[in-house]
Amino acid sequence: MAERHFKYVILGGGVAAGYAAREFAKLGLNPGELAIISKEAVAPYERPALSKGYLFPQGAARLPGFYVCVGSGGERLLPEWYTEKGIELILGTEIVKADLGSKSLISTSGEIFKYDTLIISTGSTVVKLSDFGVQGADAKNIFYLREIEDADNLYAAIQAKKDGKAVIVGGGYIGLELGAALKVNNLDVTMVYPEPWCMPRLFTAGIAAFYEGYYANKGIKIVKGTVAVGFDSDTNGEVTAVRLKDGRVLEADIVVVGVGGRPLISLFKGQLEEEKGGIKTDSFFRTSIPDVYAVGDVATFPLKLFGEQRRVEHVDHARKSAEQAVKAIRSAEQDAPIEEYDYLPYFYSRAFDLSWQFYGDNDGDTVLFGDNDPTSTSPKFGTYWIKDGKVVGVFLEHGTPEENSLIAKVARLQPAVQDIQQLEKQGLAFASDI
Ligand code: FAD
Known part of the structure; x- marks a missing residue:
């Protein structure tokens, strides 16, 4: 060879x-x-x-x-x-x-x-449902998304099943982004996840309440506290329904699974x-x-x-x-030395006309600030994470580039917080003063 x-x-x-x-x-x-x-x-x-x-x-x-x-x-x-x-x-x-x-x-x-x-x-x-032996999980039109070929296959199914029903299994950022993408393609979207709110690895209940409310207003149905335990398919092997652990059955022409990697x-x-x-x-x-x-x-x-x-x-x-x-x-x-890697964790996501950024660590107590009403015409809100009296992480929805730079600076400098109630009132102004 x-x-x-x-x-x-x-x-x-x-x-x-x-x-x-x-x-x-x-x-x-x-x-x-x-x-x-x-x-x-x-x-x-x-x-x-x-x-x-x-x-x-x-x-x-x-x-x-x-x-x-x-x-x-x-x-x-x-x-x-x-x-x-x-x-x-x-x-x-x-x-x-x-x-x-x-x-x-x-x-x-x-x-x-x-x-x-x-x-x-x-x-x-991606972690696949067939890895856990979920019945029927190898039916056609059940998708995972990691590589461009997966995206091409999903795109083709969206064209083939216009105005059909889509079920998103998983409430992480992939689930949230894909729920929005399928909705803007005019599919009837239902999201299913076992946790009490979406993206629990990062979002607090207060942050998640905004996104779940926003998605509901867009017509996306959210089923929480249960998981997919099986799939039905037709004689062509194409998925027709998702069976949930709580006994409910959701009709589906397309299923997209985002349950981790x-x-x-x-x-x-x-x-x-x-x-x-x-x-x-x-x-x-x-x-x-x-x-x-x-x-x-x-x-x-x-x-x-x-x-x-x-x-x-x-x-x-x-x-x-x-x-x-x-x-x-x-x-x-x-033989020329370089600096050690000194990384500030940064993560973002975009869906519909929403866009958030997060910097630092999501550990400790949290303070929610701003307008997180999902029906608001100009929602803008954020959260500080406070550990050992210092801000260690910051989340912001709808930040301008300047505001996003400010929150990154706060997460990097980890300023001390004297008064939590004051921080809640100050909101983004706290970041501007650092
Ligand atoms: P990858 O970009 O995954 O590249 C790995 C490559 O290795 C692939 O080309 C794969 O085919 C190849 N490979 C693997 N094994 C072999 C092998 N044995 N032989 C040959 N080739 C092999 N992160 C964010 O911060 N924000 C986001 O909004 C965001 N959105 C995302 C959306 C999607 C759909 C996905 C899948 C990920 C997203 N991520 C996001 C995560 C981000 O894309 C990854 O963290 C990033 O791509 C990791 O880069 P990487 O080079 O380590 O791996």
Whole structure:
């Protein structure tokens, strides 16, 4: 079988891979030194677009519009860009075996790729209901969303089932974004999730009440406190209904499941040190094996601001960790030290005409401020998280770019709070004064 060798190999062709390639090019790269190996058939793109603009009924986002690095306001890396830089895109190629001892990766077709330095950026995969043996979960028109191919299949079903019924299983940000996307495509949408409110991993009851009220006003039905336990399908194998644990049955032409993800690290089991479900790294994204780095969703790294190891599944970290790893690789070659990674967690979501940002940590007591009435014509509200007398996290819906910068600054500086009631009254003004 063919064997190829590259100085640098990036395994996985998602968000982190694209930003790593740009950083390599920025720091100087000889043609033929770098290869990106990806299971996907297209060059790295901004994955968050898949649950947002990609599904718009009009003017939907399509490649080449959202190749990396447009998401951070940078130059779009078209496939030609990689060619110009002499970076090899090895697409549609799944690596099924990794032998870190002999520095080799082996693809489905048996091709061997050797490297001097490896960056692992395999990201996450979706958790499937069939993994838990949910009856009928392999019916047609039950969708998951991770890669562009999934988004194409969902888009085709939306066209085929115009004005039909859609059930969204899961109340996380993917569920919320997809609920909105299917509603704007004129489907009759019901969302189902077991928790007492949506996005409980981040939202407080007060934050969630706004979004649930807003979605209800848009005509989306929300069923809480129960789960899907089975699916019915017709003679073509297409889903027709979702059976809930509480006995209810929801008619469905399309089902979209967003019940979580898990990092893709099984290729390296027993070869690399793991922590908190990811590959353990230091502040330079070096793993426990020399010349092997891990970035993006798969890395469990030291989050300096909070003094602990964390894994972060957000696009901003995918971009920044990739840049940090490449800086570290190049600086090690030149024996020039670089700064440790000092990340401020940042997460955002957009749906309908809503848009929120969150910075920091959602730990401790909370203070809700502003107008979170879902029927308001200009809702604008936020939440501070306070731990040990300091603000450690801030959420804001409908913030301007300036206001979002202010809340980021607060989360980074962690100012002390003297009076909680005063903070509630001050709201955003507190952030302006920092
Ligand atoms: P990915 O971008 O997932 O890339 C991993 C790549 O590795 C993929 O190309 C995959 O095919 C490839 N791969 C995996 N295994 C192999 C293998 N064995 N062989 C070859 N190739 C392989 N984050 C936010 O902060 N805000 C958002 O609004 C937001 N929206 C999102 C919407 C959707 C629909 C999804 C799925 C994610 C969203 N995220 C969002 C999360 C964000 O996209 C991820 O955190 C980010 O993409 C992680 O980057 P990554 O490079 O680590 O992994």
